[in-house]
Structures are given as C-alpha cells and as structure tokens.
Amino acid sequence: xxxxxxxxxxxxxxxxxxxxxxxxLGVASLAAEAASPKARKATRTANYDTVVLGAGCAGLxxxxxxxxxxxxxxVLEKMGRxxxxxxxxxxxxxxxxxxxxxxxxxxxxxxxxxxxHLSHGFGDPDLLRAYAELSGPTIDWVKDLGxxxxxxxxxxxxxxxxxxxxSGPGITGGxxxxxxxxxxxxxxxxxxxxxxxxxxxxxxxxxxxxGVHAMxxxxxxxxxxxxxxxxxxxxxxxxxxxxxxYMGGWATRLAVRGSRTTTGENILMTKxxxxxxxxxxxxxxxxxxxxxxxxxxxxxxxxxGIIISREGRRFLDENxxxxxxxxxxxxxxxxxxxxxxxxxxxxxxxxxxxxxxxxFARLNSPVYQANSIEELARAAGLxxxxxxxxxxxxxxxxxxxxxxxxxxPISRKAPHALDTAPFYAIxxxxxxxxxxxxxxxxxxxxxxxxERRPIPGLYAAGNAAGGVWYDADIGGNQLGxxxxxxxxxxxxxxxxxQKA
Amino acid sequence: MKHLTQFILGLGVCLGISLSCAAAAPSDxxxxxxxxxxxxxxxxxxxxxxKAVNTSTCLTCHGSHEALAxxxxxxxxxPHFTHMGDMNCKECHNIHxxxxxxxxxxxxIPMQVP
Numbered sequence: 001x002x003x004x005x006x007x008x009x010x011x012x013x014x015x016x017x018x019x020x021x022x023x024x025l026g027v028a029s030l031a032a033e034a035a036s037p038k039a040r041k042a043t044r045t046a047n048y049d050t051v052v053l054g055a056g057c058a059g060l061x062x063x064x065x066x067x068x069x070x071x072x073x074x075v076l077e078k079m080g081r082x083x084x085x086x087x088x089x090x091x092x093x094x095x096x097x098x099x100x101x102x103x104x105x106x107x108x109x110x111x112x113x114x115x116x117h118l119s120h121g122f123g124d125p126d127l128l129r130a131y132a133e134l135s136g137p138t139i140d141w142v143k144d145l146g147x148x149x150x151x152x153x154x155x156x157x158x159x160x161x162x163x164x165x166x167s168g169p170g171i172t173g174g175x176x177x178x179x180x181x182x183x184x185x186x187x188x189x190x191x192x193x194x195x196x197x198x199x200x201x202x203x204x205x206x207x208x209x210x211g212v213h214a215m216x217x218x219x220x221x222x223x224x225x226x227x228x229x230x231x232x233x234x235x236x237x238x239x240x241x242x243x244x245x246y247m248g249g250w251a252t253r254l255a256v257r258g259s260r261t262t263t264g265e266n267i268l269m270t271k272x273x274x275x276x277x278x279x280x281x282x283x284x285x286x287x288x289x290x291x292x293x294x295x296x297x298x299x300x301x302x303x304x305g306i307i308i309s310r311e312g313r314r315f316l317d318e319n320x321x322x323x324x325x326x327x328x329x330x331x332x333x334x335x336x337x338x339x340x341x342x343x344x345x346x347x348x349x350x351x352x353x354x355x356x357x358x359x360f361a362r363l364n365s366p367v368y369q370a371n372s373i374e375e376l377a378r379a380a381g382l383x384x385x386x387x388x389x390x391x392x393x394x395x396x397x398x399x400x401x402x403x404x405x406x407x408x409p410i411s412r413k414a415p416h417a418l419d420t421a422p423f424y425a426i427x428x429x430x431x432x433x434x435x436x437x438x439x440x441x442x443x444x445x446x447x448x449x450x451e452r453r454p455i456p457g458l459y460a461a462g463n464a465a466g467g468v469w470y471d472a473d474i475g476g477n478q479l480g481x482x483x484x485x486x487x488x489x490x491x492x493x494x495x496x497x498q499k500a
Numbered sequence: 501m502k503h504l505t506q507f508i509l510g511l512g513v514c515l516g517i518s519l520s521c522a523a524a525a526p527s528d529x530x531x532x533x534x535x536x537x538x539x540x541x542x543x544x545x546x547x548x549x550x551k552a553v554n555t556s557t558c559l560t561c562h563g564s565h566e567a568l569a570x571x572x573x574x575x576x577x578x579p580h581f582t583h584m585g586d587m588n589c590k591e592c593h594n595i596h597x598x599x600x601x602x603x604x605x606x607x608x609i610p611m612q613v614p
Contacts, residue, residue: 080588087583170576175583182585292608362576364608 043220048074049497050490051212051225052232053198053265056084057174057479058462059232060181061138062486064145067188071494074223075190076214078197079261082178084234085434085463086479088258091166091173093149093483094159094476097136100151104161108132114158115474122279122470130443130488131468131481138483139164145184147177163476177479196221201229201269201458209273209457227497228457230489231447232482235435235463236264237283246280246437253336254327255290257431266464270439273458274449278466280437284473285326288431294365296340296426297322298352304416305342306394307428309333312377312386314394319411323472329430339380340426341373341391343418353424360426368425373418380425391418434478438466445489457496459489527599528614543595552590579603579611 050066052059055077066073077083096106111132116123143149149164166173185192198212202222211224236242240252242264267277287300299305301322307329309315315338316328330336346353360367370376377387397403398417403410439447439460446454447465460466462482469477533543543553562568569581579592582603592602592613599613 080591081585083584087585169581170578171581172583175585178585293606364610 043222045222045224046074047224047226048072049225049227050074050230050493051076051198051223051228052230053212054078054084054232054234054462054464055082055178055182055192055194056086056232056234056462056482057177057181058464058482058486059084059230060178060185060486061142061483062230062232062461062490063190063192064181064184064188065487065490066494067185067190069491069494071227071490071497073190073490073494075185075192076196076198076212076223077192077194080194082182083259083261085237085258085262086174086482087172087178089172089174089479090475091175091177092476092479093139093142093164093166094162094474094480095135095139095164096132096162098139098143098151098164099136100139101136101161104153106161111135111162115477118158118472118474119470124467126443127441127468131477131484134484134487135480138480138487141487142177142483145180147180158474159476162474174479198223198229198265198269201273203273207273207455209455212269225457225493225497226500227495228459228489228493230445230459230461230486230493231266231269231439231464232460232462232486233265233269233464234259234262235283235438236267237262237432237435239263242267243432247283248281250331251283251432253330254285254430254432255288255336257286257288257293257433262435262463266438266460266466270447270455270458270460273447273455275439275447275455275458276450276452276466277437278440279470280466282436282470283432284434284436284478285323286431286433287322287326287329287428289365289427290336290429290431292360292363292365294360294363296356296360296428299340299342299346299356299426300325300428302346302349302352303412303414304346304349305340306391306410306418307338307340308382308387308390310335310337310339310382312383312390314390314406314408317408317411321472326430329428336429338428339368339382340424340428341376341387341418342424342426343416344420344422345416346424356426366427369422371421371423373423376423376425380427382425395419434463436463436466436469438464440467441465441485443488444492445485446492457493459493461485461489525598526596527594529593529595529599532614533595550596552594555588555590558589558593575611577603577609579613 049071050073052063052075055075059075063073063075096108096111112128115128116125149166151164153161155163166176168176196214196216198214200213201209202211204210209229211222212229214221214223238256238260243251287297288295306314307318315332329338357367368376368380370379373388373391374384377384395417397406398415403415441460442448442454445459445461447458447460449455465485468481543557565586569578572578572580593599601611601613603609603611
C-alpha cells in the first residue's frame with residue numbers, strides 16, 4: 001500500500017466514523033475516539049462488497065445472489081439464529097412466468113393489475129412490475145436452491161395459478177425455506193454473523209452509505225461495504241412505540257404474530273439520512289389467540305358463523321377480508337377479544353371444524369362446545385341472554401334473507417343459520433404481522449430520499465422496504481417480493497462495488 | 501453486615517471450588533453431566549468462565565441437530581425440530597440454573613426441559 005493510499009484510507013475511516021448517523025454522540029468526540037490508539041484497537045473493521053442486515057428470506061436471497069455474482073458478502077443477524085418473520089410464515093410464494101407455469105394463462109400485466117386493485121390504487125405500479133417480471137425466474141431460482149415449492153393451480157382469484165406452497169413435517173413452510181436457504185449459503189461459504197447487531201449506518205462526507213457500526217459479542221465491528229448495505233431487517237410490528245406512532249394506540253392492542261424481534265431498524269437507521277418513509281400505517285393483520293398463538297383463520301374466512309364481542313354482540317361484517325376484519329377486532333372492542341360462534345354444519349366446508357379442533361387440541365388452545373347457545377355462552381363466559389338474543393336475531397335474518405339489513409350488515413351471499421348442535425365458541429383476537437411501511441425503494445431496491453433520489457450505497461428489501469404494499473395483497477406476495485428485491489439489491493450493490 | 505461479609509467470602513470460596521455453587525437451583529443437566537464424569541473444563545474451556553457454552557461445544561458430544569431431533573422424534577411437537585430452526589442449546593437448556601420451555605413463550609405447549 002502506497003503512502004497516499006494509506007492516508008486516503010485513514011481519512012476515509014475517520015470521515016466515515018465522524019459522519020456516523022444517529023449514534024447520539026457528538027461528532028467531535030467520536031472523531032477524537034477514532035483517532036486514539038485505544039479506540040482503533042477496540043473497533044475492528046471488516047471489508048465487503050455487500051453487507052446484508054437480517055437473515056430472513058430477503059437477506060439470505062440477497063446474500064446468495066450477491067455471492068453468485070462474484071460479490072464478497074456477509075450477513076449480519078442480530079439474534080442467535082434467523083428470527084425474522086419468515087420462520088413464522090406459512091411459506092407461500094406468489095409469482096408468474098416460472099417454468100412450472102408455462103402454458104398457463106398467467107401474465108405479468110394481469111398479476112400487476114390484481115395487486116394494484118388490492119392496494120386500492122395506492123401500490124406503486126413500477127415496483128409491482130419490477131417484482132412481477134422477476135417473480136417467475138426467482139421462483140425457479142429458489143427451487144434450484146433446493147426449496148421444494150409446489151404450485152397449486154386454479155385457486156380462487158386472485159391467487160389463481162400464481163401461488164406456490166411449502167410445507168414441512170410439523171413446521172411452518174417459512175421454516176422449510178430458511179433451513180434450505182441457510183444450507184445454500186453454507187455450501188457457498190457465505191459468512192452469517194449471528195448475535196451481531198448493526199446499530200447505525202456509516203456514511204462518507206458526501207452522505208453515501210459506506211458500512212454499518214455493529215456490536216458483536218467480541219466487541220464493536222465496523223462492517224465496511226464497497227457496494228452497499230442492504231436492510232433486510234424486517235418491519236416494526238414488535239416495536240410498540242413505532243406501532244403507536246404510525247398506526248395509533250389502538251394498534252398496540254393487537255397481538256404480535258410472528259417474530260418478536262422485528263423492531264424497526266429499517267426506520268431508525270434510515271430516517272437520519274432523510275429516507276422517504278412511506279405507507280407507515282399499513283400492515284398485514286390476521287387472527288390469532290394471544291395465549292396459544294393458534295390461528296382460527298380457516299373458519300373465520302369461511303362462509304359459516306358469526307363473530308361476537310365479550311358482550312355477546314356482533315360488531316362487524318363477518319364477510320370482511322381477513323386483514324380488515326382482524327384490525328377491527330382491536331379497533332372496535334375494548335379488549336381485542338371476540339368469539340366465532342359456529343355450529344356442526346361448518347364441517348360441510350372441507351371439514352374445517354374437525355381440522356380446527358384437532359389443531360387447537362395440539363396447541364392446548366381452548367374451544368368451547370355445548371348443545372345449546374345458552375350453555376355455550378355460559379361455558380365461554382359470555383352473557384347468556386345477550387348471546388342467545390344475538391343468535392336468534394341472526395337466525396331470523398337468515399330465514400327472512402335480510403342479513404344485509406342487520407346492524408352491522410352481513411354481506412355474505414348465502415349465510416347459514418346457527419341451528420345444528422353441537423355449537424362452538426372459538427376465541428379470536430386481532431394480530432399484527434408484516435408491516436408495509438418503510439424507506440421507499442426504487443425498481444432496483446435502492447432507498448430513495450426526500451428529493452426522490454437514490455441514497456448511494458443503501459438498499460432495502462422484504463418488509464424493511466416501503467412503497468411496495470398497501471392494504472391487501474395476494475397470499476405469497478410478501479415472500480415472493482422479498483426474494484425478488486433481495487436479489488435486485490444484490491445485483492446493483494455488487495455491480496457498484498465492481499465499478500468502485 | 502458481618503454475616504453478609506462472611507456470606508460473600510463463603511460464596512467466593514465456593515466459586516473457587518466449583519462453579520455449580522454459583523446458582524441456587526441447577527437444572528437436571530448438572531447431575532446428568534456430573535454422573536457421566538464430565539469435568540467443568542470439558543465444556544468451559546476458558547478458566548473460571550461462567551458464560552453459557554456455545555452450541556458447537558454441546559454438539560461435540562451430542563452429535564448434531566438432526567441426531568437430537570431423531571432422539572426426541574416421539575414427542576409432538578418435536579422440541580429439536582421446530583419452526584424456529586436449529587436453535588442454540590442455551591435458549592432452552594441451562595446447567596447451573598433452571599432450564600426454560602421456549603415453546604411456552606408463545607404457545608401453551610407443556611414441555612419438560614431437562
């Protein structure tokens with residue numbers, strides 16, 4: 001190394017640390033610390049092309065792609081193993097144009113149109129197109145990594161023939177995915193540094209991102225990135241302060257589904273760089289039983305039963321989509337508690353009642369059963385008189401085909417009366433899963449700033465990225481787009497490192 | 501105060517002799533490891549280390565996550581094959597303090613964790 005280069009490198013390091021963001025310390029004191037021999041010894045530095053934060057679907061796909069494109073990549077995971085939302089997810093991938101879909105009538109245009117429709121027009125058509133175009137090749141790529149994705153054809157729209165499923169023996173599909181992605185990373189000797197928490201971004205004097213300050217069990221490490229830092233840290237569903245700030249106090253009553261360590265590093269790390277944070281109030285909600293984490297979704301989404309509060313009264317249209325229905329349980333009840341009341345006829349829909357009872361028994365999650373509504377109410381701790389009246393009013397409306405006139409109305413086309421014993425009361429609360437808000441990205445996963453310019457060296461993918469999703473999506477969109485934008489971030493950051 | 505000083509001194513002596521005195525209620529694993537003649541230093545390579553050992557240390561004797569999963573395959577759910585992935589042993593198993601049923605942090609799944 002020449003004298004000039006050594007000096008330049010020192011200046012770079014010093015400038016980088018001096019310009020560090022959000023450390024809560026004065027720039028002068030940090031610069032002084034960096035200059036002292038003790039601090040130089042204390043903070044180690046490590047050099048890479050791409051530094052990926054988070055070992056979930058987006059982060060691992062990013063790392064594998066970066067490696068395969070010739071990049072030197074490292075994954076930093078703050079927990080002792082992957083603990084983002086992926087391992088808790090059912091493991092669905094949505095996409096079009098894969099090998100297995102050849103000959104099926106599934107186009108990028110129709111896929112984008114359906115996703116835009118679900119977002120009520122608030123989705124970003126360019127981002128959705130970028131995802132859609134690479135979705136099929138990415139599904140092939142994930143399968144070639146050994147992930148056993150299976151296409152299920154002819155599902156009801158908008159899933160249609162676009163959804164690939166994963167399942168494992170007694171584990172979630174998302175866990176199958178992570179196990180296989182970790183194997184693929186291991187085969188490539190991609191380092192995954194666990195118990196390594198990135199706290200803040202390192203920038204140069206031009207505010208380009210050049211690395212991250214991280215804390216490891218052995219002390220502080222500055223991971224420097226020639227190409228870029230990719231935030232694949234997930235969203236902020238498990239950070240009650242951010243949930244309160246962006247969604248409101250009611251949302252803190254939602255049970256946290258999935259990871260309890262998705263705490264908003266995507267927001268906290270990028271905000272000081274004037275990243276454009278968008279869709280901050282948006283998230284995916286789903287049903288859950290807080291004490292057992294059993295999930296009554298299949299029955300809640302069926303054409304059977306009514307949903308009542310602890311006061312024994314209906315309070316929403318049972319026919320709402322899963323996400324808005326689950327949100328309303330927290331919004332409209334004082335305790336985020338409700339019961340689905342169903343009868344024995346519910347099994348006519350694919351034996352969903354028998355399946356649920358079996359699943360709930362395995363998780364020791366209570367379901368109340370009785371031969372009359374009055375006994376059922378008493379068993380579940382509901383006010384008997386009100387509950388009986390609510391069910392009688394509902395049954396009367398079904399008989400007179402006037403459920404659309406109930407308060408609140410039910411928009412189901414063919415509601416079923418609650419008349420066949422035994423009757424069941426299934427507890428259900430609302431839960432928060434993936435948050436959709438975050439730093440807005442462009443079509444190659446670069447984070448953009450207030451002036452709509454990409455911040456050089458900063459990328460986001462998966463739930464860490466904002467601007468892709470709004471309100472509702474197609475099952476499998478989250479993992480599918482996490483993989484796609486993870487790969488796009490890898491491609492751009494490795495190319496940038498190779499040019500540097 | 502005198503008693504406290506004696507206690508601290510006593511504790512210090514105790515720690516010097518055996519780390520097992522450091523915590524009030526060891527898990528079952530202390531007895532099973534001791535019965536098999538496993539010496540402190542076999543797990544705690546560093547002298548006087550009171551840190552939980554790494555999973556890789558446990559696996560030098562216990563094989564692999566796959567081997568552990570096979571051993572407990574009769575349990576439902578299998579505590580060594582869950583959606584959490586290959587967990588670090590110390591997330592559930594302790595030696596010098598009571599072990600923890602991590603499943604129960606989210607689910608109502610009874611699990612006797614040795």
